[in-house]
Structure formats: structure tokens, C-alpha cells
Amino acid sequence: MVSAKDNTLELFLDTKVRSNELGTDQYDHGGTGAAFGCAYERISWHNIGDYILPIVQYIRKTSPDHIIAIDRGGRLVGLAAKILYRELYGDLPTVGGMIKFVYFSNRLKPYVSAYRLSKENIKPLVAEILNNAPTGKSKVTILDDYAGSCETLRGIRKIFNELSGGTLELSAAVMQGIGGNYGGADISSSERHIRTWDWEVYEQLSGVDYVPENFKPVIIKMQDTPLGCIPSGKVPHIWYRERMIEALQDFAKRLKREASLVSSNTGR
Numbered sequence: 381m382v383s384a385k386d387n388t389l390e391l392f393l394d395t396k397v398r399s400n401e402l403g404t405d406q407y408d409h410g411g412t413g414a415a416f417g418c419a420y421e422r423i424s425w426h427n428i429g430d431y432i433l434p435i436v437q438y439i440r441k442t443s444p445d446h447i448i449a450i451d452r453g454g455r456l457v458g459l460a461a462k463i464l465y466r467e468l469y470g471d472l473p474t475v476g477g478m479i480k481f482v483y484f485s486n487r488l489k490p491y492v493s494a495y496r497l498s499k500e501n502i503k504p505l506v507a508e509i510l511n512n513a514p515t516g517k518s519k520v521t522i523l524d525d526y527a528g529s530c531e532t533l534r535g536i537r538k539i540f541n542e543l544s545g546g547t548l549e550l551s552a553a554v555m556q557g558i559g560g561n562y563g564g565a566d567i568s569s570s571e572r573h574i575r576t577w578d579w580e581v582y583e584q585l586s587g588v589d590y591v592p593e594n595f596k597p598v599i600i601k602m603q604d605t606p607l608g609c610i611p612s613g614k615v616p617h618i619w620y621r622e623r624m625i626e627a628l629q630d631f632a633k634r635l636k637r638e639a640s641l642v643s644s645n646t647g648r
Contacts, residue, residue, distance in 0.1 A: 389468065390440060392639035397434045423555070423577035425624035429631035431569040432460045435523065435553045438567040439465060442551065443473040444521040446509055450536060451483040452586040453525040456579055456624070457555050461523060463625055467632030475512055479523075480505060481588075484536045499539050506543040517549040525577065527557030527565045578620070587617030 423431055439447065439461065449458025458479045462472060471477035482505055484498045509518055520540065527533055533552050540548055555577070556570035579585040 434569045444519040446520045447479045449523040455586045519549045522552040527554045
């Protein structure tokens with residue numbers, strides 16, 4: 381049951397998302413992008429909340445049974461969505477309050493080999509979803525960082541449909557890129573690719589890699605990194621996640637304060 385307080389917060393955040401007040405910071409303020417001297421907006425740990433909030437609001441409205449983040453680009457998006465949702469509303473509406481991660485790739489040649497490996501990699505997850513399915517279709521939301529050609533989203537939708545016999549209700553949410561009218565995401569924080577993000581350039585920030593021959597996951601360990609803002613001796617992806625969590629917690633507190641102030645001023 382949604383409390384009046386939660387409903388007030390939800391309405392305020394919906395208005396904030398629709399008003400396009402998010403993501404207006406045009407310069408990096410200490411994020412990883414500072415190493416580049418960026419004179420344009422760079423999505424980093426300190427401002428990722430602006431680009432995750434529309435996804436969080438979409439999850440709030442649709443209440444999916446399962447959320448699947450596509451590795452590797454979607455890993456930090458999934459983690460950020462889980463953290464921000466928890467700080468604003470509590471546990472995710474998914475089974476066990478969890479987000480799952482899967483790897484999909486079409487980089488191997490020929491494409492058929494990559495598709496086959498991706499399908500085998502995703503098969504146990506779909507079986508788990510079907511085993512825990514309530515009456516009717518399970519709702520599955522796929523998360524990723526970017527939808528450009530939408531080839532990844534179309535490919536993973538095809539796999540989920542083939543493995544489930546079309547019994548899953550699929551949707552997709554991305555941090556930025558093409559929306560649903562082009563066969564891509566149902567929700568996108570930004571419809572155009574006009575920004576860059578830290579883990580697009582430095583993939584080690586995801587904290588995981590996959591063996592090309594069999595798509596098995598490999599945890600990224602300590603390694604040299606050109607990211608000047610990460611202190612010496614720190615594991616890049618762990619340091620990055622810690623900063624991101626702190627920033628998202630502060631972001632959520634600020635949003636709640638703003639919502640409370642608006643509610644007080646309007647007498648709601």
C-alpha cells in the first residue's frame with residue numbers, strides 16, 4: 381500500500397522529470413571526467429542520479445517482477461537504479477527486491493556464434509523467471525546505458541521471447557538513446573546521444589569482464605588506470621561505486637527535502 385507521503389514524493393518527482401530540470405549541469409565537478417577537462421556534460425558518479433531518476437520513476441509506475449541489466453554497460457545503471465529506488469521508496473518491487481545481470485554481445489563473428497552464446501548464457505535466467513512466474517505474464521524490464529541502433533535491445537528481446545515462448549511482458553529502460561518508437565527503450569532519460577559517461581571510456585569501472593570464447597564472467601581485479609582522480613592503490617570499480625552510492629544517497633535526501641518543502645508550501 382502506497383502511503384500519502386510516498387504518493388506526494390512520487391508526484392513531485394514525476395513533475396521534476398517531466399519539467400526537464402534534470403541533467404542541466406554542463407561541467408564536471410570532480411567526477412572521473414575531470415581528467416579530460418570536459419567543457420560539456422559528462423555523466424559520472426557525482427551526477428548519475430539525474431539520469432537514473434526517470435528510470436526509477438518508470439520502475440515505480442510499472443512494478444516489474446524482474447529487472448535485468450545488460451552487462452557491461454548496464455551494470456552501473458542497474459546498481460544506481462537499485463540504490464536510488466531504495467533511498468526514495470524502499471525495496472524494489474521485483475522478486476526478492478533484486479536486479480539480475482546478463483551478458484549479451486554481437487561482437488563475435490559470425491553474428492550467429494555470438495547470438496548462440498548469448499542465448500545459452502541467458503537461458504538459465506529465463507528458466508528461473510518462468511519457474512517463479514505468477515498467474516499470467518511476468519513483467520520483465522531490461523536496463524542498459526545506451527540505445528543507439530537498438531540492435532542490443534532487439535537481440536535480447538528476441539532471445540527472451542524465444543526462450544519463454546513469448547510469455548514474458550518485456551519493456552526496456554536506458555540512460556540515454558532512442559525511445560520506443562524506434563524499437564528501442566520504453567523510457568530513456570535522454571533521447572539523443574549528446575553526453576558521454578565514465579564507463580563508456582573505461583570499461584574496468586563496471587568491475588566485470590567476460591571471456592570471449594564462452595561469455596563466462598571474470599571479476600576485474602586491481603590494475604593500473606589512467607583515471608587521475610582515483611587514489612593510488614584503490615581498486616577502480618570499488619572506489620567508483622562507493623562514490624556513486626554516496627552521491628545517490630545525497631541526491632535522494634535533496635529530492636525528499638524539495639518534495640517536503642513543496643508539499644508544505646502548497647498545503648498538501
